[in-house]
Amino acid sequence: MTTPLLSVNGIEVIYNHVILVLKGVSFSVPEGGIVALLGGNGAGKTTTLRAVSRLLKGERGEVTKGYIEYKGERIDALTTYDLVKRGVVQVMEGRHCFAHLSVEENLLTGAYTRNASKGEIDASLEKVYAYFPRLKTRRTSQSGYTSGGEQQMTAIGRALMAHPTMILLDEPSMGLAPQIVEEIFEIVKDLNARERVSFLLAEQNTSVALKYSNYGYILENGRIVMDGEASSLASNEDVKEFYLGVSSGERKSFRDAKFYKRRKRWLA
Amino acid sequence: MAAKKNGPVIALGAVLAAGLAAPLVTGSPLGFYLEVLIGGLMAGVLYSLVALGFVLIFKASGVFNFAQGAMVLFAALALARLAEWLPAWIGIPAGFPALTLAFVLAAGIMVGLAWVIERIVLRPLVAQDPVALLMATLGVTFFLDGFGQTIWGSDIYKIDLGISKDPTMILESMFQGGILVSKEDLIAAVIAAGLVILLALFFQKTATGRALRAVADDHQAAQSIGIPLNRIWVIVWAVAGFVALVAGMVWGAKLGVQFSLAQLALKALPVVILGGFTSIPGAIIGGLIIGVGEKMAEVFLGPPLVKMWDLAGGGIENWFAYVLALLFLMVRPEGLFGEKHIDRV
Numbered sequence: 024m025t026t027p028l029l030s031v032n033g034i035e036v037i038y039n040h041v042i043l044v045l046k047g048v049s050f051s052v053p054e055g056g057i058v059a060l061l062g063g064n065g066a067g068k069t070t071t072l073r074a075v076s077r078l079l080k081g082e083r084g085e086v087t088k089g090y091i092e093y094k095g096e097r098i099d100a101l102t103t104y105d106l107v108k109r110g111v112v113q114v115m116e117g118r119h120c121f122a123h124l125s126v127e128e129n130l131l132t133g134a135y136t137r138n139a140s141k142g143e144i145d146a147s148l149e150k151v152y153a154y155f156p157r158l159k160t161r162r163t164s165q166s167g168y169t170s171g172g173e174q175q176m177t178a179i180g181r182a183l184m185a186h187p188t189m190i191l192l193d194e195p196s197m198g199l200a201p202q203i204v205e206e207i208f209e210i211v212k213d214l215n216a217r218e219r220v221s222f223l224l225a226e227q228n229t230s231v232a233l234k235y236s237n238y239g240y241i242l243e244n245g246r247i248v249m250d251g252e253a254s255s256l257a258s259n260e261d262v263k264e265f266y267l268g269v270s271s272g273e274r275k276s277f278r279d280a281k282f283y284k285r286r287k288r289w290l291a
Numbered sequence: 292m293a294a295k296k297n298g299p300v301i302a303l304g305a306v307l308a309a310g311l312a313a314p315l316v317t318g319s320p321l322g323f324y325l326e327v328l329i330g331g332l333m334a335g336v337l338y339s340l341v342a343l344g345f346v347l348i349f350k351a352s353g354v355f356n357f358a359q360g361a362m363v364l365f366a367a368l369a370l371a372r373l374a375e376w377l378p379a380w381i382g383i384p385a386g387f388p389a390l391t392l393a394f395v396l397a398a399g400i401m402v403g404l405a406w407v408i409e410r411i412v413l414r415p416l417v418a419q420d421p422v423a424l425l426m427a428t429l430g431v432t433f434f435l436d437g438f439g440q441t442i443w444g445s446d447i448y449k450i451d452l453g454i455s456k457d458p459t460m461i462l463e464s465m466f467q468g469g470i471l472v473s474k475e476d477l478i479a480a481v482i483a484a485g486l487v488i489l490l491a492l493f494f495q496k497t498a499t500g501r502a503l504r505a506v507a508d509d510h511q512a513a514q515s516i517g518i519p520l521n522r523i524w525v526i527v528w529a530v531a532g533f534v535a536l537v538a539g540m541v542w543g544a545k546l547g548v549q550f551s552l553a554q555l556a557l558k559a560l561p562v563v564i565l566g567g568f569t570s571i572p573g574a575i576i577g578g579l580i581i582g583v584g585e586k587m588a589e590v591f592l593g594p595p596l597v598k599m600w601d602l603a604g605g606g607i608e609n610w611f612a613y614v615l616a617l618l619f620l621m622v623r624p625e626g627l628f629g630e631k632h633i634d635r636v
Contacts, residue, residue, distance in 0.1 A: 076515065078511070078514060078515055080417070081417065081511060081514065102519065103514055103515065103517055103519075104517045104518070104519040106517070107516060107517025108517065112515070112516060112517070113515045114515075115511065115512055115515050119509050119511065119512035119515070120509075120512070121504070121505045121508035121509055121512065121513075122508055122509070123504065123507075123508050124501070124504060124505060124508065128501055128504075128505075129505075131498070131501060132501055132502060132505045132513070132516060132518070133516050134498075135498065135502050135516065135517060135518050136516075136517040136518075178512075181516055182516065185516060185517060
């Protein structure tokens with residue numbers, strides 16, 4: 024079996040020295056894959072992404088157990104700067120555009136870690152505009168005044184400017200209209216197919232995430248409780264009921280929910 | 292909504308403008324009036340130079356750098372003393388060559404200082420309360436005040452830029468007696484203008500400048516795309532150190548390098564409140580308004596007060612800036628040109 028692009032092995036994350044958030048999470052992302060991390064609020068999705076992208080320190084968190092490998096090399100001692108240089112970029116939850124910079128300036132900051140010539144940067148910029156034609160029309164607007172969808176596109180475009188092999192995408196659907204969400208995921212799929220960018224995707228919107236990813240992991244309370252091919256997860260009865268909101272017929276009683284909880288512990 | 296917000300600002304502006312025009316209406320000679328005006332503008336330029344340093348650091352790191360005044364003093368001391376010592380050390384001719392070399396060395400010292408501050412003060416305090424950082428810069432202030440004396444001495448030193456301090460008469464044909472303007476002040480204004488243009492180009496046109504603005508907007512996002520915050524902090528403190536050096540040079544040449552420089556630098560506080568904490572043009576224009584305002588108030592508001600209520604009438608220069616800043620805080624807290632908070636609702 025070939026080494027995966029990214030493998031996370033039994034990591035534990037503690038915030039503020041006391042709050043245990045991840046309790047041994049392991050998963051891997053193959054080269055060219057789109058892998059979804061699913062789960063509700065507080066499950067540990069964002070923490071997992073931050074652990075990979077080395078952004079925990081600013082939140083006073085640290086990885087206390089386990090290790091993370093990228094292309095077979097340990098990356099848990101690198102800085103975010105080094106990691107971006109090696110091709111792993113995170114797009115943060117809630118878009119986080121530079122509000123007072125224009126859309127184009129936002130994109131250009133994404134190329135900060137590259138020692139590229141002006142020509143190469145311009146080429147990357149054109150490529151981003153080709154994927155997100157909407158951004159081209161808004162290139163001179165202050166990004167704080169653009170719509171939520173445009174900001175999400177700016178954030179993804181900005182990450183693309185770093186010429187990544189892997190993007191960690193945190194909750195791209197947050198606060199966006201379903202139509203825009205579909206549009207953004209179509210572009211993600213396109214980027215994956217044509218630019219060979221691998222994605223690790225953290226999402227609450229399970230149905231969209233499973234539609235566009237190849238493989239999924241379900242996180243709950245800092246543990247991975249279930250994983251599988253996206254199609255098999257989408258057709259799993261429990262996933263359907265608890266994450267997709269589709270139930271099979273009559274309403275379930277609280278007893279069944281309790282049964283499910285018991286079973287989940289056993290799974291973990 | 293907009294009208295409601297701008298009303299008090301316009302009112303305050305009108306009062307200020309009326310105050311500015313009042314001496315003319317009440318019949319002071321135009322020549323004297325212009326002299327006071329120009330004197331105020333020149334003082335304002337000096338305030339602006341210090342305020343610039345505040346704005347740079349606040350923009351990029353959200354830290355209110357209390358130590359900016361101490362940095363001005365430290366840089367000025369370094370410049371003055373090095374210019375004095377270098378001829379003896381390496382036999383460089385005193386005067387302009389020694390001063391130039393001293394300037395380069397002092398700039399190097401300020402960059403080194405920025406690096407040290409980032410390493411031992413800012414880095415350990417990452418992700419702490421802003422108050423902790425403010426206190427830390429307060430500590431840096433006292434350290435620099437004292438340490439500066441330890442290295443450079445505590446006397447009053449001169450910086451001789453080789454420009455005559457004698458005032459020159461201009462526009463003699465237009466006014467009786469002409470207007471007295473100090474050449475030194477004019478050069479200070481040119482230096483300040485040059486520095487502002489340089490900074491504006493740096494911030495708007497270079498990749499590093501763009502990264503600095505990005506960090507100012509959202510440091511987490513900046514970090515997530517690989518902008519190393521530590522390096523950015525060193526850069527911005529170094530730039531602020533360089534600005535402090537220029538301010539120290541101009542001020543030191545005018546008033547002599549002495550401890551009171553650090554205190555005068557506190558005048559930059561009302562300037563940044565007026566101009567906006569995040570705006571470079573704001574620091575300049577705020578400085579000019581404060582400079583002109585306090586000179587005008589001192590010269591033209593003092594005497595009537597004495598006449599009307601038999602007050603002593605002095606010292607208006609000392610409080611005017613702060614009262615103006617207070618009024619501004621009430622009507623427009625983000626300052627004249629401060630970045631408005633962009634909120635999505």
